[in-house]
Amino acid sequence: KTVSMGAGAAKQPTAPLLDRLTGRAPIPSDDRFWQELLASAVSLPAGSSVEDVTAISRAYCAELVRNNPRSGNFGALAAAMAERLGRATRSAATDIEMQQACGAVFLLRIFLKHMLETLEPEDVALQLRGRDVAAAAQAPGS
Numbered sequence: 001k002t003v004s005m006g007a008g009a010a011k012q013p014t015a016p017l018l019d020r021l022t023g024r025a026p027i028p029s030d031d032r033f034w035q036e037l038l039a040s041a042v043s044l045p046a047g048s049s050v051e052d053v054t055a056i057s058r059a060y061c062a063e064l065v066r067n068n069p070r071s072g073n074f075g076a077l078a079a080a081m082a083e084r085l086g087r088a089t090r091s092a093a094t095d096i097e098m099q100q101a102c103g104a105v106f107l108l109r110i111f112l113k114h115m116l117e118t119l120e121p122e123d124v125a126l127q128l129r130g131r132d133v134a135a136a137a138q139a140p141g142s
Contacts, residue, residue, distance in 0.1 A: 014040050024071055039100060085105070
């Protein structure tokens with residue numbers, strides 16, 4: 001089974017991309033990573049159960065929550081989504097632009113749903129503010 005997040009999906013393995021997205025290092029908005037991520041597909045091993053997929057999803061969500069205050073990658077994903085949605089809503093939008101916008105919305109929804117279900121409201125707010133808040137909290141005199 002393959003769940004597409006964009007065109008050309010079968011060519012790109014998803015795990016390294018999700019590892020980078022949920023990791024500690026910030027990903028610049030102009031990094032080719034966003035194109036690769038949103039043009040990728042999630043390949044599921046034959047016989048995967050709903051429980052297997054849920055466990056994998058939760059692990060990535062937990063990792064993003066843990067690292068996002070340093071990386072700000074949730075906010076970068078939101079910005080990538082907004083950019084793709086802008087392209088997809090034009091009258092001349094291509095199928096690829098539409099698929100990438102849908103993939104970005106899908107990923108953002110999964111991560112935000114996890115945050116809303118597992119974090120306190122003030123912690124969700126910190127996640128949404130991302131890296132700037134974490135940097136300010138670590139600055140001398142804070």
